[in-house]
Amino acid sequence: NAGVMQNPRHLVRRRGQEARLRCSPMKGHSHVYWYRQLPEEGLKFMVYLQKENIIDESGMPKERFSAEFPKEGPSILRIQQVVRGDSAAYFCASSPDLLQLSGNTIYFGEGSWLTVV
Amino acid sequence: AQTVTQSQPEMSVQEAETVTLSCTYDTSESDYYLFWYKQPPSRQMILVIRQEAYKQQNATENRFSVNFQKAAKSFSLKISDSQLGDAAMYFCACGTSGTYKYIFGTGTRLKVLA
Numbered sequence A: 001n002a003g004v005m006q007n008p009r010h011l012v013r014r015r016g017q018e019a020r021l022r023c024s025p026m027k028g029h030s031h032v033y034w035y036r037q038l039p040e041e042g043l044k045f046m047v048y049l050q051k052e053n054i055i056d057e058s059g060m061p062k063e064r065f066s067a068e069f070p071k072e073g074p075s076i077l078r079i080q081q082v083v084r085g086d087s088a089a090y091f092c093a094s095s096p097d098l099l100q101l102s103g104n105t106i107y108f109g110e111g112s113w114l115t116v117v
Numbered sequence B: 001a002q003t004v005t006q007s008q009p010e011m012s013v014q015e016a017e018t019v020t021l022s023c024t025y026d027t028s029e030s031d032y033y034l035f036w037y038k039q040p041p042s043r044q045m046i047l048v049i050r051q052e053a054y055k056q057q058n059a060t061e062n063r064f065s066v067n068f069q070k071a072a073k074s075f076s077l078k079i080s081d082s083q084l085g086d087a088a089m090y091f092c093a094c095g096t097s098g099t100y101k102y103i104f105g106t107g108t109r110l111k112v113l114a
Helices: none
Strands: A005-007 A010-013 A019-024 A031-037 A043-050 A053-056 A065-068 A075-079 A088-095 A112-116 B003-005 B010-014 B019-021 B024-026 B032-039 B046-052 B064-069 B074-079 B088-096 B102-104 B108-113
Touching: A005 A088, A010 A019, A019 A088, A019 A112, A031 A075, A043 A065, A043 A075, A043 B102, A075 A088, B003 B088, B003 B102, B010 B019, B019 B108, B024 B074, B032 B064, B032 B074, B046 B064, B046 B074, B074 B088
Parallel strands: A010 A112, B010 B108
Antiparallel strands: A005 A019, A019 A075, A031 A043, A031 A088, A043 A053, A065 A075, A088 A112, B003 B024, B019 B074, B032 B046, B032 B088, B064 B074, B088 B102, B088 B108
16 A cells, blocks of 8 residues: 555644645556544545546535546645644545455555644 | 444553454445554554455454454454554444445554563
8 A cells, every 4th residue: 555645744734724635546546535534533535536537525525625636646635724623634545447356445545644723 | 324333442462462353333235345454653554454245254364364243243353463563543444345435433542562
C-alpha cells in the first residue's frame, strides 16, 4: 500500500481557511476513494472517484467539501472554510478497474492529518 | 445497512504470548469480505488479513489468523507469539463484494508488554 501517495502528511489551517489534500493512486489503479477518520473513531467512507468522474459522494458532507480526480494529476479533496470539527485524518485509497481482481481490497495511503486551529 | 462492532477498546498481551481481538458484524449481503487493518503510531493503515465470506477455511498470514464464524457473524483476529511491533490500533472492516465502501469498527488498541 506504500504506492498510494498522499500529501501533505500534516496540515494546519486556521478556521475559515481552505485545505487541499492530494492523492496519487498506485500505479495501474484508476479508482480513488477518500475516507475520514475522526479522533478515536474508525474510518468512514466519503467519496469514490474515477478519472474525471465522481461515482459516489454519498459520504461527503453537503457543504464545504468537494473532490476531483482530473484527467492529469492527483485526486484532490478540498475543504473550504474549515472548522475545528474538520480536524481529522483523511485517507486516500485506490484499486484497479475491477475490485474483484484485487480480492475486493483497496489500498490505503499513509493519510493526511488536518488540524484546524 | 452494515455494522461492525469491536467491543474491546483496549487489550494487553505479554510479549511472545497469544491474544485474540474480537469483532462482530451485521450485513444482509451474501457475498462480502472481512478485513483486519493495523494502524501503528505512524497512523498508516496496513492490511493484516482478509477473509472471503464464501470460504469456510479461516485465513492465515504468518502469526496472524482469524476465527471466522459466519452464522454467528463473528470475525476474531488471533495474534500468536506477540511482538513489540504488534502494538497498534486494530480495525475490523466489512465490505460487500464488488464495492468500495468498507464499514469500519471503532478499533481495539493493543498494548504489548515486554
